Amino acid sequence: MPKPGPGLRLIDVAQRAGVSLATASxxxxxxxxxxxxxxNRVRQVSAELGYVANPYARTLAGGSSSTVGLIVHQVDDPxxxxxxxxxxxxxxxxxxxxxxxxxxxDPEHELRQIRNLIAQRVGIIIVAGSGYGDPRVxxxxxxxxxxxxxxxxxxxxxxxxALGADAVLPDNEAGGRALGTxxxxxxxxxxxxxxxxxxxxxxxxxxxxxxxALRSAGLSLDDMPxxxxxxxxxxxxxxxERILRDHPDTTAIIALNDAMAMGVLAxxxxxxxxxxxxxxxxxxxxxxxxxxxxxxxxxxxxxMTDMGRMALELALKPQSTRxxxxxxxxxLIVRNSTGPAPF
Amino acid sequence: MPKPGPGLRLIDVAQRAGVSLATASxxxxxxxxxxxxxxNRVRQVSAELGYVANPYARTLAGGSSSTVGLIVHQVDDPxxxxxxxxxxxxxxxxxxxxxxxxxxxDPEHELRQIRNLIAQRVGIIIVAGSGYGDPRVxxxxxxxxxxxxxxxxxxxxxxxxALGADAVLPDNEAGGRALGTxxxxxxxxxxxxxxxxxxxxxxxxxxxxxxxALRSAGLSLDDMPxxxxxxxxxxxxxxxERILRDHPDTTAIIALNDAMAMGVLAxxxxxxxxxxxxxxxxxxxxxxxxxxxxxxxxxxxxxMTDMGRMALELALKPQSTRxxxxxxxxxLIVRNSTGPAPF
DNA sequence: TTGAAAGCGCTAACAT
DNA sequence: ATGTTAGCGCTTTCAA
Numbered sequence: 001m002p003k004p005g006p007g008l009r010l011i012d013v014a015q016r017a018g019v020s021l022a023t024a025s026x027x028x029x030x031x032x033x034x035x036x037x038x039x040n041r042v043r044q045v046s047a048e049l050g051y052v053a054n055p056y057a058r059t060l061a062g063g064s065s066s067t068v069g070l071i072v073h074q075v076d077d078p079x080x081x082x083x084x085x086x087x088x089x090x091x092x093x094x095x096x097x098x099x100x101x102x103x104x105x106d107p108e109h110e111l112r113q114i115r116n117l118i119a120q121r122v123g124i125i126i127v128a129g130s131g132y133g134d135p136r137v138x139x140x141x142x143x144x145x146x147x148x149x150x151x152x153x154x155x156x157x158x159x160x161x162a163l164g165a166d167a168v169l170p171d172n173e174a175g176g177r178a179l180g181t182x183x184x185x186x187x188x189x190x191x192x193x194x195x196x197x198x199x200x201x202x203x204x205x206x207x208x209x210x211x212x213a214l215r216s217a218g219l220s221l222d223d224m225p226x227x228x229x230x231x232x233x234x235x236x237x238x239x240x241e242r243i244l245r246d247h248p249d250t251t252a253i254i255a256l257n258d259a260m261a262m263g264v265l266a267x268x269x270x271x272x273x274x275x276x277x278x279x280x281x282x283x284x285x286x287x288x289x290x291x292x293x294x295x296x297x298x299x300x301x302x303x304m305t306d307m308g309r310m311a312l313e314l315a316l317k318p319q320s321t322r323x324x325x326x327x328x329x330x331x332l333i334v335r336n337s338t339g340p341a342p343f
Numbered sequence: 344m345p346k347p348g349p350g351l352r353l354i355d356v357a358q359r360a361g362v363s364l365a366t367a368s369x370x371x372x373x374x375x376x377x378x379x380x381x382x383n384r385v386r387q388v389s390a391e392l393g394y395v396a397n398p399y400a401r402t403l404a405g406g407s408s409s410t411v412g413l414i415v416h417q418v419d420d421p422x423x424x425x426x427x428x429x430x431x432x433x434x435x436x437x438x439x440x441x442x443x444x445x446x447x448x449d450p451e452h453e454l455r456q457i458r459n460l461i462a463q464r465v466g467i468i469i470v471a472g473s474g475y476g477d478p479r480v481x482x483x484x485x486x487x488x489x490x491x492x493x494x495x496x497x498x499x500x501x502x503x504x505a506l507g508a509d510a511v512l513p514d515n516e517a518g519g520r521a522l523g524t525x526x527x528x529x530x531x532x533x534x535x536x537x538x539x540x541x542x543x544x545x546x547x548x549x550x551x552x553x554x555x556a557l558r559s560a561g562l563s564l565d566d567m568p569x570x571x572x573x574x575x576x577x578x579x580x581x582x583x584e585r586i587l588r589d590h591p592d593t594t595a596i597i598a599l600n601d602a603m604a605m606g607v608l609a610x611x612x613x614x615x616x617x618x619x620x621x622x623x624x625x626x627x628x629x630x631x632x633x634x635x636x637x638x639x640x641x642x643x644x645x646x647m648t649d650m651g652r653m654a655l656e657l658a659l660k661p662q663s664t665r666x667x668x669x670x671x672x673x674x675l676i677v678r679n680s681t682g683p684a685p686f
Numbered sequence: 687t688t689g690a691a692a693g694c695g696c697t698a699a700c701a702t
Numbered sequence: 703a704t705g706t707t708a709g710c711g712c713t714t715t716c717a718a
Binding site: 057060081089098102121288291 | 638
């Protein structure tokens with residue numbers, strides 16, 4: 001609908017520079033086959049005129065698309081909004097535009113979004129958010145992305161290993177272990193796990209870390225109550241209610257992300273169960289509000305903004321023969337939601 | 344770079360359906376000039392084949408671009424991430440893609456982003472975030488957007504009136520008044536204002552509301568300490584420190600957004616100043632964590648997600664002769680950060 | 687090193 | 703109601 005905006009076309013630049021369309025194109029794209037002198041003149045004229053290529057024409061003609069597609073569960077979930085912030089930041093520096101869409105943590109819907117982005121001919125796709133334990137669920141996405149990559153598209157994923165693409169991997173297992181160790185050191189033995197739905201890889205990995213920590217202390221995760229609910233705040237609420245009802249002697253709750261931890265804290269506050277005096281609570285992610293909660297939350301810090309940047313960085317490099325992997329590191333942040341076991 | 348993805352073109356659909364390119368185009372676009380019967384057949388075939396139009400070709404040929412550009416201060420600021428969530432939600436329902444970029448609350452940078460989006464030929468531009476009191480600062484953006492709209496582009500803004508476009512306007516003044524009234528009713532008389540930078544319209548409007556409430560009680564904002572700092576969490580911290588130092592007898596602090604309120608609460612917590620017993624605190628926006636803070640925050644609720652949806656709704660309607668305006672409503676949410684004045 | 691010309695896949699006049 | 707055709711602005715062979 002919008003008419004030619006600036007209305008400035010490459011041919012205008014070419015004419016002013018006294019060269020042909022082809023030469024102008026080559027000069028601006030920095031391709032070779034143009035003398036330095038002519039190339040400079042063209043670039044100069046282009047800058048003076050404030051010329052910006054029409055991306056539709058460019059892409060249609062076979063040039064590469066300068067937009068990156070980003071799929072997140074929900075942008076208004078702080079974990080994802082921080083990742084998105086990182087992607088947008090770096091994209092801005094590189095002159096790229098970012099298209100964001102929601103997967104709603106639904107593999108079907110996610111697949112649809114991936115297809116959509118491919119149909120939109122974005123040049124880069126970044127998929128953020130946990131993968132699914134069941135490989136069949138992701139098989140199709142993997143296939144589609146493989147085709148896309150074969151066609152020259154670049155893909156990077158955050159927090160999933162099974163997609164055959166460059167990956168930024170949060171240290172979920174190490175983080176889980178750090179949380180478990182922290183609580184054990186405080187003397188807790190009756191620890192409940194507020195976990196997201198068990199199909200999520202993130203949940204599986206974080207649980208494995210906790211299990212490892214328990215094992216080192218001669219304990220087993222199998223003896224602890226584990227409640228699987230949605231991987232969001234409300235899930236944390238539900239799970240906590242169930243734990244308080246079925247395992248009233250629990251002294252510590254591990255929530256596998258900060259969103260769930262917020263739900264946990266909310267229920268404990270309503271029931272007037274003192275944290276950490278009667279119940280310790282830990283989260284995972286260290287979203288930016290974690291330190292402002294009531295009480296401030298002990299959690300594992302993941303560098304979400306950097307993870308977004310890293311993913312785009314990977315995608316910006318030429319494709320490698322084998323998928324690259326970058327792990328993020330993690331750090332235990334002890335705040336006021338954890339204390340010694342009451343008994 | 345990415346090759347034809349599915350490689351499916353409109354002509355393929357047309358052939359399979361046994362019609363011409365033009366007919367297929369008309370049928371899929373829902374334009375008239377095609378018999379119901381043929382149109383259905385084409386749509387059927389298209390669906391079966393999983394055809395998705397190449398948006399670059401479509402836009403280049405003069406069709407309307409199906410992407411909407413959204414400019415926010417920062418996506419990882421909850422206020423904006425919720426707005427973005429609303430926009431993306433509705434966009435998804437409409438089959439549109441959303442390109443997000445950051446303005447960084449810098450008018451120059453914002454202007455650059457607007458230009459960029461126009462150059463990218465997006466069909467719709469949504470600008471979220473406060474405008475600037477000084478009309479000159481926005482004059483250029485206004486001009487650029489006017490040109491864009493003349494060319495058929497659609498624009499909607501959130502939280503600013505001076506851009507000559509359809510606008511979603513938060514009830515900042517009414518909200519400010521509600522906050523002032525609430526504190527006055529609790530008996531507070533020494534109220535300090537933690538305000539964002541005074542160039543922001545949002546700040547000006549919210550302050551005006553507070554001033555009105557005070558006036559109704561025979562008081563004046565001029566007699567209260569007002570500290571202008573950055574409109575973010577850190578600004579709230581700085582301002583609070585200054586207030587505690589210079590006006591130790593203050594009994595209530597009005598922060599003009601929740602981010603600042605979080606900074607206020609953080610400082611009070613560190614100084615062990617009891618909230619609300621010694622100091623009441625209110626915020627503005629009701630970001631989703633407001634209820635989980637320590638203590639939970641009394642604030643003004645704005646329907647951010649809906650505001651995002653509303654903005655896109657406005658932009659989806661054909662342009663009207665005069666800019667449309669929708670106000671959002673607001674609601675005082677009383678939580679645990681406010682209580683009776685201690686003296 | 688440079689230019690001319692053939693598309694990329696679609697929409698929109700213009701014919702029929 | 704349907705088909706034909708001329709572009710949209712660019713990249714990229716292919717010639718010169």
